[in-house]
Amino acid sequence: MADTLYKLLIGIMVFFFSVNTVYMIVLLLSIYELQKSRKLRFTFDLDQAFKFRLLPPVSILLPAYNEEKTIVESVRSLLFVRYPEYEILIINDGSKDQTLQILIDAFGLIKTDYVFRRSVETADVRGIYTSKENSRIVVIDKENGGKADALNAGINVSRYPYFCAVDADTILGEDALTKLIIPFINDPERTVAVGGVVKSANGAAIQMGRLLKEKLVYNIIVILQSIEYARAFFMGRLGLAAANSLLIISGAFGLFRKEDVLKVNGYKAGSLGEDMMLVVKLHKLKRQERKKYRITFVSDTVCWTEIPSSLRVLSKQRVRWQMGLLESLFENANMICNPRYGIIGLFAFPFYILTEIVPPFVEIAGYCILGAGIAFHLLPLSLVYRFLLITWAYSLMHNVVALVMEYYGIGTTLKFHHFLIKLFVSLSESLFYRQLNLFYKLKALFKFFTAEREWGSMERKGFSR
Numbered sequence: 001m002a003d004t005l006y007k008l009l010i011g012i013m014v015f016f017f018s019v020n021t022v023y024m025i026v027l028l029l030s031i032y033e034l035q036k037s038r039k040l041r042f043t044f045d046l047d048q049a050f051k052f053r054l055l056p057p058v059s060i061l062l063p064a065y066n067e068e069k070t071i072v073e074s075v076r077s078l079l080f081v082r083y084p085e086y087e088i089l090i091i092n093d094g095s096k097d098q099t100l101q102i103l104i105d106a107f108g109l110i111k112t113d114y115v116f117r118r119s120v121e122t123a124d125v126r127g128i129y130t131s132k133e134n135s136r137i138v139v140i141d142k143e144n145g146g147k148a149d150a151l152n153a154g155i156n157v158s159r160y161p162y163f164c165a166v167d168a169d170t171i172l173g174e175d176a177l178t179k180l181i182i183p184f185i186n187d188p189e190r191t192v193a194v195g196g197v198v199k200s201a202n203g204a205a206i207q208m209g210r211l212l213k214e215k216l217v218y219n220i221i222v223i224l225q226s227i228e229y230a231r232a233f234f235m236g237r238l239g240l241a242a243a244n245s246l247l248i249i250s251g252a253f254g255l256f257r258k259e260d261v262l263k264v265n266g267y268k269a270g271s272l273g274e275d276m277m278l279v280v281k282l283h284k285l286k287r288q289e290r291k292k293y294r295i296t297f298v299s300d301t302v303c304w305t306e307i308p309s310s311l312r313v314l315s316k317q318r319v320r321w322q323m324g325l326l327e328s329l330f331e332n333a334n335m336i337c338n339p340r341y342g343i344i345g346l347f348a349f350p351f352y353i354l355t356e357i358v359p360p361f362v363e364i365a366g367y368c369i370l371g372a373g374i375a376f377h378l379l380p381l382s383l384v385y386r387f388l389l390i391t392w393a394y395s396l397m398h399n400v401v402a403l404v405m406e407y408y409g410i411g412t413t414l415k416f417h418h419f420l421i422k423l424f425v426s427l428s429e430s431l432f433y434r435q436l437n438l439f440y441k442l443k444a445l446f447k448f449f450t451a452e453r454e455w456g457s458m459e460r461k462g463f464s465r
Contacts, residue, residue: 002378005369009379012366013387019354020394023235026351027401030239034409037299055181057085058255059158060166063150065093067168070306072106073206077171079134080210083178088137089154090168094123094144103139108132120152120266128157147251148267148274155258155266163261165275167252171201171211171304179301180255183294190294192282193256195241195249197233197410200226201304211304216418221314223425224433225307227399234299234405235398241297245348247283247328249295251275253303260285273324280332283344299409315440322444325356360441363434392430399426 060078064071071090078088092100103109114128123145131137142153151165162184164177176196183191203217217223240246251274261267264281267274279295286293308314329336329352336353338345370387373379403422406412 002373005373005378006383009366009369009373009383009387012362012369013390015362016359016391016394019359022351022354023398026239027235028239029242030235030405033238033242033297034234034299034405037409053084054185055084055178056162056184057087057160058083058177058181059154059160059163059258060086060088060177061091061151061154061158061163062088062166062168062170063091063093063147063154064095064099064168065144065147065150066095066097066099068095068097068099068102070169071099072102074166074168074170075103075107075137077210078166079136080174081172081177082174083181085160086136086177087159089140089157090137091140091142091150091154093142093147093150100139100141104129107134107137107139109137109139114138114157116157118156119262120156122149122153122156122269125153146270148271148277149269151274152266152269155261158258161258162255163258164253164255165251166303167305169306170198170252171206172253173211173302173304176253176301176303177255180253180298183296183298184255184257187294190292191257191296192260192286192293193249193254193279193295195237195246195255195297196253196301196303197299197406198229198250198252199302199304199410200229200307202307202309204304214413216414216421217309219309220425220428221311222307222309223422224429225314227402227422227426227429229307230402230406231398233297234409235402237297238299238405238409240348240351241295243343243347244294244296245343245351246295246297247279247344247348247352248276249279249297252305256282271324271327272320273328276324276328277331280328280335284332284335284341287341287344302410311436314436315443318437318440319444319447322356322441323448325352326444326448329353329357356441360438360445363438364442388430392427395430395434396423396426399423399429 062074062078075088075090090103092103109129109131111127112130114130123143125140125142127141129139129141138157140153140157142150155163162181164180166172180194180196183194200222201211202219202222203215204211205213205215237246237248254275260282261278264278264285268277271277282295308317329349332349335341335345336349370379370384374381374384400423403419
């Protein structure tokens with residue numbers, strides 16, 4: 001029995017070593033891409049781009065459902081965006097709170113006879129409002145249909161060839177959109193979509209829609225999420241984008257060519273992972289068209305968003321995220337390991353399966369083996385300690401690298417002791433936060449296969465002022 005447990009534990013260690021080896025390859029790609037982007041950022045003169053009108057017009061889509069606490073700050077942040085020509089389309093998706101009335105009062109909205117083409121089917125539009133105070137602002141009031149449906153309504157009404165999808169609880173940096181459009185300027189024929197970095201706005205000093213100063217919130221859940229975000233964007237998406245294997249562009253901050261999105265009939269209505277579903281559809285479209293293309297990521301442009309500060313809200317968010325991932329994988333199962341889809345089928349899909357779907361089951365098996373080995377004295381404690389120490393060391397190394405890359409990628413107003421606090425808090429990640437995420441993933445798996453699929457509300461506290 002002891003020999004069997006020992007072999008099983010060694011097998012689990014080999015699995016995690018293999019997964020971490022793949023992560024290391026992606027990390028090296030991320031470092032390479034970060035260095036390349038830092039060199040390229042100085043070759044693009046934004047002032048000249050503005051002077052000679054090199055930047056194409058962009059429609060910013062902001063879907064909103066019960067966002068009365070943050071909607072005004074979010075819209076105001078978009079008014080401060082440094083970009084020559086853009087429009088802001090706020091889509092009120094049948095909110096039950098005062099979202100629409102607050103927008104009417106804040107921006108002097110009037111209902112108009114706005115003519116648009118219904119290129120994608122959506123829930124009924126009840127009215128379209130324009131602002132007397134700012135001609136950039138258009139508000140679409142529609143029946144509730146979900147976030148994907150709201151974005152599709154925004155695409156229908158939008159006037160420009162590119163659209164940027166942002167969340168209603170998001171604050172954009174002044175140059176965020178200008179930096180996000182650069183891949184389209186440098187490679188207009190091949191670039192299909194571009195994603196940017198998302199950071200926590202919890203506790204930040206925000207005035208009139210502008211983030212003045214990043215602050216560290218002394219909430220262990222928020223700190224661990226901020227580290228997790230740094231890993232996801234700088235150790236994951238940046239490297240995957242370098243290999244043109246990016247399957248997710250965050251729904252909070254992404255820029256798309258509208259022509260290509262309309263070819264795939266927009267976002268999938270009712271989807272829990274509408275952002276990933278759209279990106280996968282775009283990959284599939286371009287592979288079928290047999291055209292060279294890029295779906296990429298910009299590491300030096302950031303948006304700020306309110307992230308969960310309680311376990312109850314975190315649970316709803318993570319379960320929905322995992323269900324969205326499962327939905328995308330299962331609905332596109334024909335792409336997995338299919339050479340017809342190149343690196344997407346042979347690497348990107350297997351990568352997400354091996355790093356997101358399989359590990360929870362392997363980790364549970366590991367906990368059971370360790371528990372049984374300790375309880376029945378079947379495993380030497382030295383082996384258990386080594387296993388836990390290796391896991392802990394890997395986690396700490398990843399966190400250090402992610403935070404350093406985040407700093408060099410976009411910088412921060414936090415002090416060095418805040419960085420140390422983050423690292424200190426990260427030591428607790430393996431003690432409870434990993435287990436929490438494990439539970440959320442298993443809960444999502446159960447709900448996914450029992451067809452209990454609901455969006456789940458994200459409760460807002462509102463931005464600090």
